[in-house]
Amino acid sequence: MxxxxxxxxxxxxxxxxxxxxxxxxxxxxxxxxxxxxxSLFREQATSGLGFGGTETIFVGAGNxxxxxxxxxxxxxxxxxxxxxxxxxxxxxxxxxxxxxxxxSAMARARKFFQLAYFLPHAVPGLIAAxxxxxxxxxxxxxxxDLLRTVGVEWDFLGPDGVVFSMANAAAWQWIxxxxxxxxxxxxxxxxxxxxxxxxxxxxxLRTALSVKxxxxxxxxxxTMLFTAVGAIQLFNEPEVLxxxxxxISQDWSPVMYIYQAAFTEHDYGLxxxxxxxxxxxxxxxxxxxxxxxxxxxxx
Amino acid sequence: MQPSTRSSxxxxxxxxxxxxxxxxxCGGEDTATTSDAGTGSAAKPVEITYxxxxxxxxxxxxxxxxxxPNIKVTHAEIPAGLNGGYDxxxxxxxxxxxxxxxxxxxxxxxxxxxxxxxxDSSTELGxxxxxxxxxxxxxxxxxxxxxxxxxYDVGPQTLYYRSDLFEQxxxxxxxxxxxxxxxxxxxxxxxxxxxxLLDFWGDDTATWAGLSQQAGARWYSxxxxxxxxxxxxxxxxxxxxxxxxxxxxxxxxxxKGWSPEATKxxxxxxxxxxxxxxxxxxxIKTTYxxxxxxxxxxxxxxxxxPVTGAVGGSxxxxxxxxxxxxxxxxxxxxxxxxxxxxxxxxxxxxxxxxPAAEKLRAAARSTFDTSFFAGQDIYALAGAQVPNIAKxxxxxxxxxxxxMTMQAAFGKAQKTGDFWPAFQAGQAAAEKAITDxxxxxxx
Numbered sequence: 001m002x003x004x005x006x007x008x009x010x011x012x013x014x015x016x017x018x019x020x021x022x023x024x025x026x027x028x029x030x031x032x033x034x035x036x037x038x039s040l041f042r043e044q045a046t047s048g049l050g051f052g053g054t055e056t057i058f059v060g061a062g063n064x065x066x067x068x069x070x071x072x073x074x075x076x077x078x079x080x081x082x083x084x085x086x087x088x089x090x091x092x093x094x095x096x097x098x099x100x101x102x103x104s105a106m107a108r109a110r111k112f113f114q115l116a117y118f119l120p121h122a123v124p125g126l127i128a129a130x131x132x133x134x135x136x137x138x139x140x141x142x143x144x145d146l147l148r149t150v151g152v153e154w155d156f157l158g159p160d161g162v163v164f165s166m167a168n169a170a171a172w173q174w175i176x177x178x179x180x181x182x183x184x185x186x187x188x189x190x191x192x193x194x195x196x197x198x199x200x201x202x203x204x205l206r207t208a209l210s211v212k213x214x215x216x217x218x219x220x221x222x223t224m225l226f227t228a229v230g231a232i233q234l235f236n237e238p239e240v241l242x243x244x245x246x247x248i249s250q251d252w253s254p255v256m257y258i259y260q261a262a263f264t265e266h267d268y269g270l271x272x273x274x275x276x277x278x279x280x281x282x283x284x285x286x287x288x289x290x291x292x293x294x295x296x297x298x299x
Numbered sequence: 300m301q302p303s304t305r306s307s308x309x310x311x312x313x314x315x316x317x318x319x320x321x322x323x324x325c326g327g328e329d330t331a332t333t334s335d336a337g338t339g340s341a342a343k344p345v346e347i348t349y350x351x352x353x354x355x356x357x358x359x360x361x362x363x364x365x366x367x368p369n370i371k372v373t374h375a376e377i378p379a380g381l382n383g384g385y386d387x388x389x390x391x392x393x394x395x396x397x398x399x400x401x402x403x404x405x406x407x408x409x410x411x412x413x414x415x416x417x418x419d420s421s422t423e424l425g426x427x428x429x430x431x432x433x434x435x436x437x438x439x440x441x442x443x444x445x446x447x448x449x450x451y452d453v454g455p456q457t458l459y460y461r462s463d464l465f466e467q468x469x470x471x472x473x474x475x476x477x478x479x480x481x482x483x484x485x486x487x488x489x490x491x492x493x494x495x496l497l498d499f500w501g502d503d504t505a506t507w508a509g510l511s512q513q514a515g516a517r518w519y520s521x522x523x524x525x526x527x528x529x530x531x532x533x534x535x536x537x538x539x540x541x542x543x544x545x546x547x548x549x550x551x552x553x554x555k556g557w558s559p560e561a562t563k564x565x566x567x568x569x570x571x572x573x574x575x576x577x578x579x580x581x582x583i584k585t586t587y588x589x590x591x592x593x594x595x596x597x598x599x600x601x602x603x604x605p606v607t608g609a610v611g612g613s614x615x616x617x618x619x620x621x622x623x624x625x626x627x628x629x630x631x632x633x634x635x636x637x638x639x640x641x642x643x644x645x646x647x648x649x650x651x652x653x654p655a656a657e658k659l660r661a662a663a664r665s666t667f668d669t670s671f672f673a674g675q676d677i678y679a680l681a682g683a684q685v686p687n688i689a690k691x692x693x694x695x696x697x698x699x700x701x702x703m704t705m706q707a708a709f710g711k712a713q714k715t716g717d718f719w720p721a722f723q724a725g726q727a728a729a730e731k732a733i734t735d736x737x738x739x740x741x742x
Contacts, residue, residue: 045413048524048739050696051443053415053619066735139563159711246502246555246710250703263386265700265732266414 032276039063039272063273073274076254079163084231087167092223094175099182100208114183117176125173129240132169137244157245166237178223185216221293228289229282235259254278344371345626348398350388352379353613355644356402362643363633370626372400380404381699385411392416392618399621400630403448404613405439406505406694409519411616412447413696413738418617421446423628431636431656435688440614442521442693448614449635450655454576455599455684456509456608459583461571462595462673464494468571472597476541479600483550486571495549498570499542500556501718502709504702504725506574509608510542511535512689513601519695519729525741526695526733530726537602539718546716553713562586574599576610577681580651584671591671596680598687609688612655638662653681697732704728 042059046052067073102113120128136156138144147154156165189212197207235255242248250264251257254274262271349360349372360374375398377384385407391397392415403411411417425446428437436450460472468489473479483496500506508518516534520527545551552570554561564570565587575583583594599607615631617624634640641659645652645666654663664678695701705728708721733740 043414044737046737049443049521049526050413050736050738051419051445054413054737134559137558137560137563139560139567244555244558244560246713249707249710251707260700260703263383264381264703266386266389267735 032279035272035275038268039276040269042269043266059269063269064277066270067274067277070257072249072251073254073257076251076257080231080234080253082163083167083234084228086164087170087231088224088227090167091171091174091178091227092220094171095178095182095223096213096220098175098179099186100212102179102183103186103212104204104208114180117179119176120173121177123173125236126240128173129169129237132165132172132237133241133244136165136241157241157247159247162241162245162247166234166241169237174227178227181219181223182216185219186212189215218293221289225286225289225293228285232278232282232285340369344369345623346371346373347400347621347623347626347630348373348375349400349630350375350377350384350398351402352377352384353402353644354650355647358646359634359640359644362639363630366639367629367633370630372630380407388618389414389416392620395620397618397620399617399623399627401616401618402451402613403616404611405436405450406698408440408448408614408616409442409694409696410699412442413736416619417447418619418621418624419445419447420449420617420624420628423617423624424449424631427628427632427636431658433655433657433685433688434690435609435685435692436612436614436655438691438693439612448616449631450612450614451635452578452612452652453655453685453688454578454609454611454653455681455688456506456513456574456576456610457579457681457684458597458599459573459575459579460595460597461568461590461593463593464568464571468494470496472595473600474598476600476602480545480550483545487550494569494571495552496570497572497574498552498554498561498564499546499574500561501542501546501553501713501716502706503556504705504709505610506556507535507538507705507709507718507722509576509610510538510574512608512692513599513606514538515689517691517693519693519698520691521693522741525739527741528695528726528729528733530701530722530729535722536719539722543716543718546712553716555710555713566590577653577677577684578611578651580672580677580681581649581667584651585649592673594672595675596672596677598680598684605687606689607684607687609692642666651677651681653678653685657682657685695729695733696736696738697729700732701725701729 040058040060040063041056042063043054044057046055098113098117102110102117123131135141135143138155141156144154144156155161193211193215194207197211202210233255234253238248238252238256242250242252251260255278258271258274258278261267261274347370349356351374357374357376360372363370363372377387380403385403388397388401389411397416408417428440428446428449432440432450433453436453440446440448440450458472465472468486470482470485470489471478473482479496486494486496511518511534514534514537516529516532516538518528518530518532518535520529542551546553552564554564561570565573566589573579573583580596584591587594598605601607615634617627617631621627634644635654636656636659638659638661641654641662642665644650645663648666648668651667652663654660660678660682664676667678669675669677705721705725708724709718712718712721730740
């Protein structure tokens with residue numbers, strides 16, 4: 001006999017998880033499903049000149065084929081790959097170096113440095129991109145003028161320089177944030193281990209590289225994951241710099257490509273297909289990094 | 300610290316998916332239209348809705364309501380055209396809750412028509428447009444012999460220049476492009492290399508379109524059942540080559556259009572002229588307040604006969620499923636041909652837009668303080684250019700995406716002046732976009 005109590009025991013946990021599932025369904029599963037549906041259709045003109053308007057036709061995987069075959073979509077991935085190659089080593093390396101420095105026994109005024117390094121992160125990304133935009137603009141920027149006086153001609157917004165400029169703006173914003181994460185992880189390194197290292201004759205540098213660093217691996221992996229997944233969604237920096245740099249096209253990054261397909265070309269089928277492809281890549285990327293990271297952790 | 304990596308990776312993948320999808324999934328807010336069809340009376344006015352992002356249009360709608368008790372216009376501000384406004388209109392039409400009247404830039408009209416967003420308004424607006432619109436803008440709103448929108452303004456291309464520096468460097472206002480080149484050489488020498496005659500916005504497709512139109516190009520045309528793209532025609536090539544030489548020979552600056560760098564060059568008097576259109580007077584006045592009284596406007600230099608191109612401008616259109624097209628047309632007729640409409644719309648005094656209807660230009664002039672241009676009658680000057688605009692220009696349904704491709708390609712030529720590949724890229728992009736949309740391409 002199923003008692004009231006039995007039913008209650010089953011429904012009460014459901015009540016607790018319901019808010020999560022409702023939001024999960026409404027804000028994730030439903031939009032993904034709708035996009036999947038949208039990605040199967042395409043608007044086509046009904047006459048040669050198109051004055052009769054459009055009709056929606058079923059194209060199956062056609063939109064995926066178009067996105068995958070589009071050279072400007074490819075270029076977007078090339079751009080972010082280049083961006084990641086510059087940005088991730090600089091950002092993770094910088095954050096690690098700062099965290100280890102602040103954590104080292106020699107550091108003074110730790111609280112101050114922690115806060116100072118973190119401050120750039122308090123500036124909203126869009127605003128930061130605008131400020132950096134000014135700092136990169138010749139004629140307005142003291143940095144460009146200063147470089148010129150010492151004889152360096154560097155075009156921050158030119159076709160060669162603009163990826164570095166973007167990585168620089170992003171690194172400025174995220175180094176401090178990730179430093180705080182690494183620093184927090186370093187606090188969890190047991191004192192005894194560090195003492196043992198000292199007793200064994202390891203210096204500051206040796207302790208940092210051979211003891212502390214391996215012990216905060218999981219934080220490093222997590223940070224890399226966040227960073228890589230964030231990077232494939234690159235939008236703010238290039239979108240803001242686009243108004244200043246001729247080197248950035250309107251479809252420079254994959255998200256810009258999607259945005260442009262949807263809002264300039266009204267090609268929602270293509271935009272939906274490209275979004276799903278990007279989401280798949282994001283999922284694949286997090287899977288690979290996690291696997292790879294786990295192996296590193298176990299090593 | 301030991302995060303559970305597996306679940307976090309799933310959650311992250313999920314987060315990525317939802318973020319990427321937000322781009323496509325959101326939008327399409329609805330604005331309810333009160334349904335009350337009929338001709339309307341003071342007691343029970345017809346209510347129509349009107350969406351626009353253009354400055355002054357809310358005041359204009361209010362002025363209309365004050366003088367027209369039978370029709371009540373509800374104005375709603377939307378984001379500017381390509382920044383989301385067009386998208387919003389298109390979604391609203393598809394969702395069946397579109398406004399009755401919208402504003403569109405001319406180059407968006409064919410795009411809207413082929414998406415099936417506009418009403419064939421030949422009956423409601425055909426006669427009106429025939430009555431006041433200059434030939435050069437009529438061709439922008441008439442497609443396939445049908446009237447789709449009513450022009451509000453017209454933007455003949457003109458030259459803006461610093462009269463004080465022209466005098467200082469001893470140059471006359473160039474009337475032809477040959478004289479323009481001589482003047483450019485003169486400015487460089489006379490300023491000892493500090494200044495150039497012009498900051499050419501070589502990545503601005505709109506400027507190029509106007510210059511090409513002036514030279515005789517017609518980038519797009521609609522044949523009986525297909526669209527023709529002709530961006531790479533000889534007239535455009537002539538224009539591209541002319542500017543290539545000027546950039547290569549370091550006779551003009553070539554900054555990104557509307558960029559802070561371009562603004563700075565003019566502020567510092569490093570560029571002493573700009574190619575603009577009638578409506579640029581307002582923005583030059585607000586952008587360079589320190590140079591008041593030193594600017595003047597002149598006809599655009601030409602290739603031998605006084606012809607000019609046109610840039611920008613917007614129109615009023617009735618949306619596809621509007622049930623109150625009659626009331627909408629009455630509002631549009633007032634907005635495009637009544638001087639009260641222009642006075643209300645331009646009351647802020649910051650716009651130098653030139654109404655398409657000639658009889659409204661006096662009212663428009665009264666709103667704009669021309670002391671920045673040393674009292675020059677810039678409305679008379681711009682108005683005199685309107686009959687000189689090269690006839691027969693039309694935009695195409697795919698011009699927005701073509702512009703993007705071209706702008707990116709122009710950017711690559713910023714230093715070299717090698718502009719021609721950008722036009723070739725534009726030709727290819729336009730042809731591809733036309734077939735992609737299921738339209739027919741004429742070869």
